[in-house]
């Protein structure tokens with residue numbers, strides 16, 4: 420199994436998801452060759468919870484990374500753990516046409532998408548230039 424996928428899967432156990440019981444792990448490779456992992460962090464005040472992709476992206480920005488080359492997202496079960504709408508937009512901000520979004524479960528890769536697959540006709544930084 421590839422390193423990024425392994426990291427997303429092993430991150431799942433670190434999630435704080437006592438309300439949904441749905442642990443999510445994310446691992447992204449940035450333009451500097453660094454890997455950043457994240458997990459979902461829920462809250463008793465439900466809307467305050469954060470997603471795994473969101474925390475991995477925050478780490479990338481803090482570490483000086485600017486671009487997502489690949490991101491692996493892991494959640495349990497047979498139904499694909501595809502990023503939520505807000506996280507699709509977050510990945511769009513730092514990704515490109517070539518960015519791979521690798522969806523995994525506990526056993527490994529299930530499917531690979533592009534941003535255009537998950538967020539067609541998207542709005543991004545170019546719209547503001």
Ligand code: THU
Pocket residue numbers: 436439441442443458459460461468469470471472501502503506
């Ligand atoms: N979740 C993520 O971390 N990423 C996604 O893109 C989909 C959903 C989390 C949020 C919440 O803690 C749990 O999964 C159930 O929705």
